Amino acid sequence: MTTIALIGQPNCGKSTLFNQIAGYKSLAANFPGATVTYTKGTTYIDNELVEVIDLPGTYSLSWYDDAEKETVKALFSMDIDVIVNIIDASMLIRSVELTIELMSLEKPMVVALNMMDEASKKGIEIDVQKLEDILGIKVVPIVAKKGKGIKELLASIKQAKKPRKRCVYKKEAEEKITDLSKCMAENLKDTQWPLKLLSIKAIEGFEPCEKAVMETSCAEMLTKIKKDLDDGMVIINQRHALCMNIFEQSSQVKKTRKKSVESYFDDILMHPIFGYIAMIAIFAGIFYTVFQGGVPIENLVMGLFGDIDSYLSLVIHNQLAFLIAKGAVDGIGAATGIALPYLLPFLFIISFLEDVGYLPRIAYLMDSTMHKMGIHGTSVIPFVAGYGCSVPAIMATRILKSKKEKYITAFLASIVPCSARTTVIMGLAGYFLGYWYVIGLYAFNLLVVLISGMILKKLLPGISPEMIIDIPPYRLPSIKTLLLKTWQKVKDFVYLAVPMLIIGSVILTLISYYHLDIYINDIFKPILHDFLGLPSALGVVLIFGILKKELTLIMLYQALGLSSIAMVSSVMTHTQMLTFTVFVIFYIPCVATIAAINREIGIKGSVFITVGTTVLALVIAYMTKIIFLAL
């Protein structure tokens, strides 16, 4: 099977193109680095099945973060037949840098020139034919968002040729590069890097490449070449000059006097004062809408499942069979009661913010605050994602550069209340104590995040390099893309959480049927009852909460032996409810999150975060108890 790889710089519309070609499986976001793992898909070109791989965006083949490293590794290790290089027409100079690097791989290649509409908005008109002639590669203009030019692109992929050889650098530099790659050919046998590219990167001082050369007998040669070529600046400048030249020859720029839409929006959204006000207003608005709108839907869903329960009690007469059926129904009810009213709308809005291009602007605003926690503005993406679900939040730490930054961000993102924990906040604190408590809990959570971050910054060794981030233009995403993206995010919840909820709910019913809960609760009694002053029946609830936080609320009233959530106030005091809510917000991340942490920052990190959050939860919950009992 023919394999084609889509490669482009972040934000060039690569994932959108992938969705157009291979059917709605890849994520697109107007945030640099949205695709953190590569996605595979298949499509037909003239009745022939081809495999399409969407690689994370990369500015060049010398990586800066783990997401880019992934791309380069995949590119070299996979058997790729055709490279499709997607170029953002409105940023031609920068994009062509990557194109030139890709050309040195000497594989059949096609350039997809995307976002021509944005280019012309900027006053840039590109002569496609001329660009094609200069590059020596087939160039196909497309509008990925609208699916324009896709047919032509697929046809050209089939006939893709290797790029015509061309000299990128001046004779002197070119000779030196050739010398070094010849030397490396004799000395280095085991590498996936094309030797010419390896040599260029080594001269430019890209660490992994430089190291590879320095370990061979070509080390001396490299040192000399670097000295001759001003530490590689000579070739960097020559390549940049070539890119400028390509741009000037193929494009005409009309200076538009008109102030762009971006600057109008940015004048407010990135304003030193109004920017923050706007940001707080936007997020407050989102939470208010989602949860105000969500409560009636949740009640409706819960009512419906309550009716099913009472129907079951009439139909099934065997006590055990009834309990199992009720457990299963309640599990589905809990899942629907969270996903439908809260998770779905929230993820939809987050997708919208991503695609519109607002998130990098928050990164700019929040950078200096983030510095106090030893991280940078870039970390806002995991944080914001964390309010939906912790798993994608942890996955997003891949766009961060240093280990320290990843560690801190993963820790903090996992104590941000996800939508499952939000239902506990809403269901307990919101329902019984009032909405001011909900706002208070969110503000308190942010305060804990800030303080924890400041402590972690001191505790963890290492430095965090600073932020360099691309500010994309505002883009209006299509509803179709947004829905697909929301589905992509909600899918994990449906496939992983729903079975877990049903099984968990059934097991809990069985545990109480056979009176096993007494033993479990006895183990946790010293902590829950004696230390936090909570009913010891909650031990089981918290254990299941580790499996899935969504279970917490429904299991709470089941474990207390109540028929509905509204009766909780008859057995729990307000202080107990608040203590319990606080504990649930901060304690151990759910199993899926722990697995994600394990994958992103290793076993040590996941143990550290699990233990750390538990200690944090115990301390804060205890303080809550003491303070509110004193009031």
Added chain:
Amino acid sequence: MRLTEAETNKTYRVVAIEGGCHAKDRLIKLGLLPGVEIQVKRKAPLRGPFMVTLNDSDIVIGRGIASKIEVRPVV
């Protein structure tokens, strides 16, 4: 002078970039390299980052990185 001392909405030419290898590489990839003209569009408050405009795009860079970029005003 350093980019940190630059005034907003004035044009400067990059003279040199010192400092961390990686940051330098990324800056070059984004088109910020010696010889290029740039403008500081915005500065975030509280010692926050800088938003600079290059020939075809806007990028945000941390203040620490900005302090390592040597610029000269274009007259």
